[in-house]
Every structure is written in C-alpha cells, then in structure tokens.
Amino acid sequence: MRRTSFSDMDCSVAQTLEVIGEWWTLLILRDSFQGVRRFDDFQRRLGVARNVLTQRLDRLVEQGILERRQYQDRPPRYEYRLTEKGLDLYPVVIALMDWGDRWATDPDGPPVTLTHKPCGHDGTPIFTCLHCSEKVTARDMRFRYNAGRPRTPLVPA
C-alpha cells in the first residue's frame, strides 16, 4: 500500500513512521490504548475493511508492538495486546490527541478527558525539559546532528 519505504533514512522520525505511519495504524493503536483487544471490536469501531485490518494488525505483531494471544479454543480466537514497545507509543497518540483537541475538534470541546492516576488530577500530559522541567515549545529547542550522522545523507548525491 505504501509507495516508498523510509527504512533507509537515518532518522528516528522516519523509522517510527515506517512502523506505524500507515493509514489506520495509529487509530488501531488509539483503540488498543482504550482497551480494545479483539479483531471484531477493532473492526466495528473503526469501520475498516477486514483485509486492511488484518494486514495492519499482522504488521504490528511482527514489529513487536502488539502481542497476539489465543483466548478461546474452539473456534480459535485471538486478542491483541500492547507490549512494552507498544505501550511506549503512548506519547505519540496523546500528542496527536492534544493537537486535535486544540485545532481540529468541534465547538463542544474535546471528547475525552485524561486523568493522571498517581496524583488524581485531570489534564493532558505535556512535554517538558528533562532538566529544568519547563514546558517546551518548538521555539525553545535547537537540534544538531550527532558526529558522523546522518549516516545516509538526507540530500542524495
């Protein structure tokens, strides 16, 4: 379905998109974070074609993001659960949600509220500096390539 692979790019954004950047995949992960585990539940919530869903789930299992477990013998039925590698995608899903809450939802406001269980407060998590703990925006950050990188030039010869 994809027209080009990003796998040769020496870039962590590209490598992540190579794994989860296909149409539907991030909505499957959103549903996984909401507790959806079964094929038919994903299919009904998303309204996605079954062959596309199968392909996306297989890819996520193959990449170690979802784990496929049999929960019934006759007939055999499977559920899909997030692994540690998959759970670690939470900031990606929440960052997408947060931007949509601000820029792309309807006048009634966000459909979902998040609560931080340890402290009990509502609120969508934010990105903060690892050191000074201040909230971070694009203008606050500067980037540099590490020595010898990118290994594959971004500008082809």
Added chain:
Amino acid sequence: MRRTSFSDMDCSVAQTLEVIGEWWTLLILRDSFQGVRRFDDFQRRLGVARNVLTQRLDRLVEQGILERRQYQDRPPRYEYRLTEKGLDLYPVVIALMDWGDRWATDPDGPPVTLTHKPCGHDGTPIFTCLHCSEKVTARDMRFRYNAGRPRTPLVPA
C-alpha cells in the same frame, strides 16, 4: 490517495490524522522543524515525487499548518513556513523521534541531539503530568468520554 476519511469520527486523534496522517506529511513537517522552507530542498531531502510533494504541501497550506510566501519575483518562487498551528505539532514530531530513538534506530544511537535553549541542557523533552510534573506512562493514565461524547458512535449501528 487515501482510501477512507476519518473526518466523521468524533475523536481528536482521528481529526489530527485526517490532516497530517498521510504518508510523507510528517516527514515534511520534520524537515520544516529543521528549517527547510523551499520546495526543492524538501524534494531533495525526502526523495519524494514532485507531484506528491506538491499535493502534500498544498494540503498543509490549505489547513493553515504551513504558510506559503513568495521570496523571489522573477521567476516567482515560494517558501513554506510553519504557522502557529504548525509549530504546535512539535510534540507529535518529538514523540515520534523519541520512540524511534529507543526502539528503531541503529546501534550507534540516535542521529540527533536536542537542546533546550532557555536552560542550555541537552535532552529530548519528556512527557509529564500537567499538575504534578511526574513523568507519565500509559499505565499511569485513565481516560473517560466527556458528557454526550462521542457524538458519532464509535460502534456504528
């Protein structure tokens, strides 16, 4: 190019993906955050077909994420700059990068280092609770739908 629209879904993740979820778009935004502004520079860095790049850039301009500005008269040439709405996508790009740094890059480690300009320290921003400032993981968070939401049922009738 997309086979289905997510625009009817009452979900901020889906609404965001509707705008930026197409193949290539997030790499265009990554490059914008790295200071790339000109069509030919995007094209060379990404190796994407010119017609696809044109389509993706037009869509980002139409959505108010990039602004198209003429920087030369004869022949007319344009550059693409992030708007406030676009700059606000920084956490999405950083979340993708951070996951890739941990799970999808090569043994030499991440290709890029970020610095927080106000405090001067290196380090990728972390995802923290808005209230208690503790680092957040998926297991720490719970979600609920707000009253009357989702407006469009996730499970179709």
